[in-house]
Amino acid sequence: MHPKSEGQSAFPLTSNGRGIERNRMSITLTTESDETKMSLNSDESYSLSVTSAIIGSSVKVQVQIYGATFFGVRHGLESLGQLLAFDEENECLQIVAEAEIEDRPAFKYRGVMVDTSRNFIPILNLKKVVDAMSYNKLNVLHLHLTDSNSFPFYSKRIPYMTTYGAYSASQIYTPKDLKDLILYARLRGVKIIPELDLPAHVGNGWNWGPLMGLGELAVCVNAEPWRQYCGQPPCGTLNVINNYTYLVMGELYKDMLEVFDNDLFHMGGDEVFFPCWSSRQDMRDWLKNRGTNDYMDLWGYFQGRAFDKLIEANGGKYITPIVWTSDMTNRARHFLHPSDYIIQIWTGATQYEVRELLENKYKVIFSNLDSLYLDHGFGTWLGLDHFWTIKTWQNLYDNDLIKIAEHHLGANSTYYAITTGQILGAEVTLWSEKVDQHNMEMKLWPRSAAFAERMWSSPQNRTITVDARLAHHTNRMKNRGIHTDRLQPESCYQISGYCHDSNSRL
Template structure:
């Protein structure tokens, strides 16, 4: 009984003899230096008596204004240094029994929350009288996630006797989900002196929070190398833990076409690597539901007219002519940017009938009104300029083989493909995303692309003023800074690896049309065996940039939270790469 009382006192006041604690790290314990908000490693032999915790994770939970939160909240934040011990079975969610979309969503995200906070072994926690009661207030019954969704939330934690009352209020279910994610970061595992473990939560907290940008994305390329659905789910888990909300799925390219389309079975017959490397409609449906419960929307990209080869070869046998040209042509450097080559054939009218079927199948898989990414990058004019049927077409119509002529041809393709999409969705206002390209040059973009329809995703270096100039013209912009947010860099050619600090410090151009940004993992050199560690935790550095857009760059303050977030991702089953030696993690600020 005496040991139990001592344990209770250390939780409420963090003031007690270190010898009564059990440390997960052997002889080491951690003291919160309140003047520097740093957890310092100390030895048991020092007999320290104040602000001492048995694990670094518990110390980090309450040390400093923001504790272990990632990303940084954007508004008022107060976290108490007092802790309450409880078992996972004592968490209660007050959700009305009424069956509707909002209540069902709250029940599902509560189950996900429990799984996250009990990822470490807490089954041997002694029964506790302390309880944690969570109540939700959601103002809207709209369950749509888009650029206009209000993702703000407020969370308040108060302690009454042996009960912690958690109030999460939000405009939408997605804000409520973010509030639960924040609550999970206010909870940790505490080792008891008898070898058992329990959960601890801060006794009091108030947080008001909302994202700075509505588009906080991660691109995965599953065409160069196939990624399994289970692996994609791991990335969505990590995105949810980091409050990212857009999974940009670059699902096809010239190398493969792994997306099964019911009306176009030849696309995977000719384009999939094998029969077990295909995404079926039921896979898409499953992944959409999985992502929505984690506050993530899925935007599918079918890159065109370039980056379109394998999967498009069947046109001649079907009596439709060449749907694509330059497919697998050699020497490839004469026909494309990267092997294998392939570009859609802009003068074949049958192509646009096929695109209607393609768009129809994809639209039927996605939520109503979801935006679509049409690619549009790296059209290689020498391909079209060496294709006999295209040359004959230009000659017949008296068009010189100039750059302007080929840009007009490209624009004609884009106009017809947009018309095919609009025919399918039966409206002409669904936003379409395109990569920056020759068509998006500031001096000609208004000739070719409507600012009311197109969102431009830029992939230029940080010092390029294209995003700024597009914003000045009135276009909406998503930023993917190639020399900071291309996570494949550093593993091929002369590219340079962008460490997490570079990722974090990439500030994107602000304007009324800035939707946000994306980090990109192109798939040439990753597959299921390596993609997680290439992406995480670096993508989480961009997550705070996109959620908070912090003005200051205090490495010492950032790294202690970021290193803790990496450990959090690992505990949740994400194979996030190591950032520093363990010693640096345990000695905050000593490795700058």
């Protein structure tokens, strides 16, 4: 939303033919970096200055934007747009007469996750998500590309994945489609990271192995009654004792890394349901032959091989993997070394596991479900499961990562965790059980805009001015074609501040 600035009265910039002089604005953009590919450590800082001078009967406005990188310059341009307004009565643009802004993000990872497996989201609609992210200075679009429901990512090395896993021939992401989306996003200051969720959350798309002589690549696929085999239907978990599984997985990693050429890769890793594996004699025998009866050892064996396959697919070069919090991050962290992995926290912000991850120096991304799950609160798709309270924009705005860390670590250790980059940032999540291209925008916006200000400036408190600023920014997004949810009646926008409930908690 609005950056902090020092401003004076506004000047009109265009003539309406009613006696207003045509004023001029010149914009100078400067960067000393030739970086065109965003990484986790890209410098997104910028400075912006607006000066004006009266020359005769007209005004000359000069704008200078300096960015450490192209991405910083883009943020400066977004802030410039927030200093402009259209005067309907005089039919002209207006801009503040003077402004000086020095700006940089509080957190380097400011993300949005979209689930494209449970319901397919067309590329055109993903581009609109990118557009809105750029308007809010959000910089990571995380695509949960595959799940047990469907496998829409087309693999040129293993085309059977979409043959058996896509909902239809028209609901597939080709490499060409995705590369187009990635370039579109990069030009708007957004990087895209893929998720291949393993070893759980697989099924449809992995069920062709026996027909090709590779044996079962996944087990418990579409098993019933599903509650005995997985956390959510349709069921499916990788067959992690089948060597062909790793052959296929390695080829998929190669295909994805060729398309998504960046420094991060999401390996999934959540909700492994041991009763699926324990229902099989071959899995029980595998553990017995290794002198253990703990299925966490089987999961750890998989994770080690998966990590090796990912590095191998990346030409032997290290790429940073991200995994969700899980039973492994809770009680078997020795399989996940802090120097190797980023942990994405989806459990509650106050749970003890969060403290342990921070104390053990894991780099973390917060997606705590008590504040950042955008799909919650719209009714349930399955019995009474996942019947959570709706997350208002206030919930997202108040999800202060510094306060969460201080709750677990205290002020001094939190300062260290922030300054060393251990707390990378946060990501809102839009799981798509009840989401598709027709309703996703209103579930994302403007709540994600409130989240974006939290991630960019990390304000100490929420004040009454946020309400008016968010309402104004929501209108700005609507005018730029984003179908946002409505915050309040139009009258509250026009008489800003009069609709605030003085008894409500700020």
